[in-house]
Amino acid sequence: MRERLTVAVLGTGIMGAAMARTIARAGHTVRAWNRTRAKAEPLAADGVRVVGAPAEAVTDADVVLTMLHDGPAALDVMRQAADGLRPGTLWVQSTTAGLDGLGDLAAFAAAHGLVLFDAPVLGTRQPAEAGELLVLAAGPAAHRDAVAPVLDAIGSRTVWTGEDGAAGSATRLKLVANSWVLAATNAAGEVLALSRALGVDPQHFFDAIAGGGLDLPYLRLKAGLVLEDRLTPAQFAVDTAAKDARLIVEAGRSHGIRLDVAEASAARLTRAAEQGHGQEDMAAAYFASFEGRCDR
Numbered sequence: 001m002r003e004r005l006t007v008a009v010l011g012t013g014i015m016g017a018a019m020a021r022t023i024a025r026a027g028h029t030v031r032a033w034n035r036t037r038a039k040a041e042p043l044a045a046d047g048v049r050v051v052g053a054p055a056e057a058v059t060d061a062d063v064v065l066t067m068l069h070d071g072p073a074a075l076d077v078m079r080q081a082a083d084g085l086r087p088g089t090l091w092v093q094s095t096t097a098g099l100d101g102l103g104d105l106a107a108f109a110a111a112h113g114l115v116l117f118d119a120p121v122l123g124t125r126q127p128a129e130a131g132e133l134l135v136l137a138a139g140p141a142a143h144r145d146a147v148a149p150v151l152d153a154i155g156s157r158t159v160w161t162g163e164d165g166a167a168g169s170a171t172r173l174k175l176v177a178n179s180w181v182l183a184a185t186n187a188a189g190e191v192l193a194l195s196r197a198l199g200v201d202p203q204h205f206f207d208a209i210a211g212g213g214l215d216l217p218y219l220r221l222k223a224g225l226v227l228e229d230r231l232t233p234a235q236f237a238v239d240t241a242a243k244d245a246r247l248i249v250e251a252g253r254s255h256g257i258r259l260d261v262a263e264a265s266a267a268r269l270t271r272a273a274e275q276g277h278g279q280e281d282m283a284a285a286y287f288a289s290f291e292g293r294c295d296r
Contacts, residue, residue, distance in 0.1 A: 004028055005149055008061040010054055010077050011095070012040040014234060015121070016067035018128035019094070019154045021046045023065075025131070026153035033057040035077075054081035058089070063150050064114075065092040070243055071101015078108055087113030090147045094119050096178070096240075098247035099168055099254070106166035115143050116165035120174035121155065122181075124235035131155065136170040136177075138162040172251075179248045181218075182241060182265045182282070188222040189268070189286030197289075202227065222283040231280040241282035242269035 005028045009020040012034040020043055024030040030048045033056070034040035040050045051057045058064050058081045068074045074095040078085075091114045093105055102118060109116040117139035127133050135155035139147070140163055151158045162169035195202045202223065209215045225231055245266035252259040268288040277284035 003149065005062040006031070006060060007150055008033070008057040008064045008081075009048075010057060010064065010066045010081065011035075011068040011074075012043060013067070013069075014125050014237065014240075015094075015128050016065075017043060018125060019065065019067060019133075020048050021129070022131035023150060023153045024048050026149065028149065028153070031057045031061065033077075054078070055084035057081065057084070059084035060086075061089060063090045063092060063147060065150065066095050068095045069240065070247075071095065071097030071104060074101070075104050075108060078105070082112065085112050085114065088115065090115045090117065090143060092117045092119045092147060092150060093165070094121055096120050096174060096244050096247065097171065098175070099171060099251050101247075102166075102168045102171050106168075109166070115140065117143075117147055118165035118168060118170040119151070120170055122174070122177055123155075125233065126235060127156075128154070134159065136161060136173050138167065138170040139165045175244075175248050175251050178244050179259065179262055182245050182248070182269075183261050184216070184218055185222050185241070185282050186265045186268050186285050188219050189226065189283060190289060191219075192223055192226055192286055193289035222281075225281050225283040226286045231277075231284050234279060234281040236282050237279050238269055238273050238282050238284050239278040241285075242266060242273055242278075245269055 007023050007028050007030050009016055009032045012032050020030050020032045024047045031051050032040050032043050032048050033051050033054050044050055054077050066074045091109055117137055119135055119137040121133040121135050123133035133155040135151050135158040137158050138161045161173055192202055245262055248262045249259055249266055268285045271288040272285045275287055277287055
């Protein structure tokens with residue numbers, strides 16, 4: 001194994017908890033903090049030390065990894081951690097923060113002498129638990145070997161997009177990729193909703209497209225979660241997907257384009273959350289086609 005590192009993981013939701021486990025499994029010392037401590041406590045069984053404050057987690061850490069809800073949440077937590085940070089600490093920022101949010105985080109990194117790696121990930125709960133995420137990363141080549149043990153622990157592959165984490169090239173790629181993921185997820189839900197409304201057996205649809213260019217494994221995966229009532233535990237929650245959809249719409253608008261599908265995705269996901277599906281898998285956007293709650 002490469003050098004044993006001390007890694008602080010701030011945010012242990014669906015993805016952060018899985019990432020903390022895979023880093024510990026790789027042999028590194030991991031300290032984890034979560035706003036709701038009870039959600040982090042199960043990590044102790046995996047050799048992760050759960051602490052009560054962000055500053056305690058990051059003190060003397062070689063690497064700090066943030067995986068929080070959004071940019072403002074990540075900035076708030078890093079401000080709480082400031083007293084424990086030291087110049088030169090490597091910061092793997094994996095929160096999907098959006099372009100504006102990343103700018104604020106980059107300013108914080110510069111002010112505290114941190115080495116920022118813009119490192120969002122592609123993947124959901126299952127690949128996260130297996131350490132098989134796709135890491136999209138930007139950061140200085142001079143420090144990549146030092147951060148590689150952490151990226152290798154959480155992901156099966158790292159795609160480098162640039163030298164400057166503050167420039168946001170990895171975050172931009174994440175938004176592009178997520179625009180496709182959310183569009184496909186919402187399309188899967190609408191296929192099932194329309195099938196139900198028209199009295200069509202969804203299996204007839206899957207049989208019709210089987211083996212052709214329209215037959216996507218992802219379509220079958222997300223549809224299966226709805227049809228088989230496996231929306232919990234979420235692979236990627238409706239609430240988080242709605243936030244990402246809004247970031248995509250904002251990014252497009254700030255660059256002079258309108259993204260109608262992304263706008264519709266944000267509206268559907270928000271409606272599903274308002275119906276009570278916020279903590280279910282994002283495939284639960286299916287329910288947004290109906291008034292109120294409904295059975296599958």
